[in-house]
Amino acid sequence: MTEFILGHQLIIRLSFFVAILVLMATWEILKPRRVLNISKPYRWTSNLGIVFLNSFILRVIFPAGAVGVALFATDQAWGLFHYFKTPYGLALVLSIVALDFVIYLQHVMFHAVPIFWRLHRMHHADLDFDVTTGARFHPVEIILSMLIKFCVIVVLGAPVLAVIIFEVLLNMTSMFNHSNAFIPLAWDRFIRYIVVTPDMHRVHHSILAHETNSNFGFNLSLWDRLFGTYKNQPDEGHERMTIGIRDFRDPKQASRLDGMLMIPFVGKVTHYAINRRSENPRA
Numbered sequence: 001m002t003e004f005i006l007g008h009q010l011i012i013r014l015s016f017f018v019a020i021l022v023l024m025a026t027w028e029i030l031k032p033r034r035v036l037n038i039s040k041p042y043r044w045t046s047n048l049g050i051v052f053l054n055s056f057i058l059r060v061i062f063p064a065g066a067v068g069v070a071l072f073a074t075d076q077a078w079g080l081f082h083y084f085k086t087p088y089g090l091a092l093v094l095s096i097v098a099l100d101f102v103i104y105l106q107h108v109m110f111h112a113v114p115i116f117w118r119l120h121r122m123h124h125a126d127l128d129f130d131v132t133t134g135a136r137f138h139p140v141e142i143i144l145s146m147l148i149k150f151c152v153i154v155v156l157g158a159p160v161l162a163v164i165i166f167e168v169l170l171n172m173t174s175m176f177n178h179s180n181a182f183i184p185l186a187w188d189r190f191i192r193y194i195v196v197t198p199d200m201h202r203v204h205h206s207i208l209a210h211e212t213n214s215n216f217g218f219n220l221s222l223w224d225r226l227f228g229t230y231k232n233q234p235d236e237g238h239e240r241m242t243i244g245i246r247d248f249r250d251p252k253q254a255s256r257l258d259g260m261l262m263i264p265f266v267g268k269v270t271h272y273a274i275n276r277r278s279e280n281p282r283a
Contacts, residue, residue: 002161009067009164013171020172024131027181033198034180034239036128038255046257047132054142062146069150070163079157088159095162096169097220102152103170104223106145107216114269119144122263124212125248127255129205134178135171138264173219177201196221203234207242211235 005012058065064072073079081091110120119141126133137145153163177196185199192200196217204215214231217224224230234241244254247267253259 005164006067006160012164013168016168017171017175020175021131024175024179024181028130028179031182032180033182033202034129036130036180038128038251040130042251043126043128043130043255044132046255046260047126047136049257050137050139050260051135054137054139057139058142058146061143066146066149066153066163066167067160070153070158070160073154073157074160077157078154080155081157081159083157091157092159092162092165095156095158096166098156099149099152099158099162099166100170100219101223102148103145103219104217106148107218108229110141111213111216116141116144117269118264121245121248122260124205125245125254125260125263126205127244127249127251128180129178129202129243130180131175131178133205134174134176136260138261140264169219177218192221194221195219196224199233199238202238202241202243203231205243206234207244207246208235211241212245 062068074082080086081095086094110116119138122138122141123133123136126136152158173195177198178201179198181198183191183197183199188197188199191197196215196219200215200221201217203211206212211231211234214229215224216229221230236242248254248263250259253263
């Protein structure tokens, strides 16, 4: 089974990407949570354009990807799970959970360190919040994220199957929790005890800095609750809250591909970075 998945991983990952994109896009059209402000074709051209650009760059720089690193670590018997001879099933589950935790920590770091926030704010500068926002990340951030993932895989000795499952899950949940899909509030309250929902993560994309610096999780909601970064609802409510960053309100800069790529290199690092908070918590 693992060999089949390994041999067809690219097709599997692409299939899941297309499937969740179509599913959430359809859901957004049929049952939207908010009224969007920017032309969807205008934003989608750039947001999906950055996906193709990032995929190309990663294939050039890291042709084997995270799966290749996992295969090499397994062949060399590197990592904690090999050292302690951890049962395969347990190593599989722990690897997925550990990688999810590291993504949470990485996300906090990209808000806490000013130079990393410069990169990450391209993601937050989107003036609307929908399924394509979940795939909108600066190429340099994507490269750094991949290097962090490589380190975790080697330290853990994560099974190859765990890496494939995690990458598929991360991709799917990112598009799910960034979607503009309406989920009945009673269902949302239950679902978010396990995974991050769109309503939970939308708070993180608020223009208000104290809301931006909350709800960092992408998959499991446990980490935000455990480390005190959880915020239940936005102060202004989901329909009235403003999405984005105060410093980037021009659609040509925030929603056009060339403007998006330049965001890390313009302006100052403001109070959005955790260690640059202003005295006014609502700023």
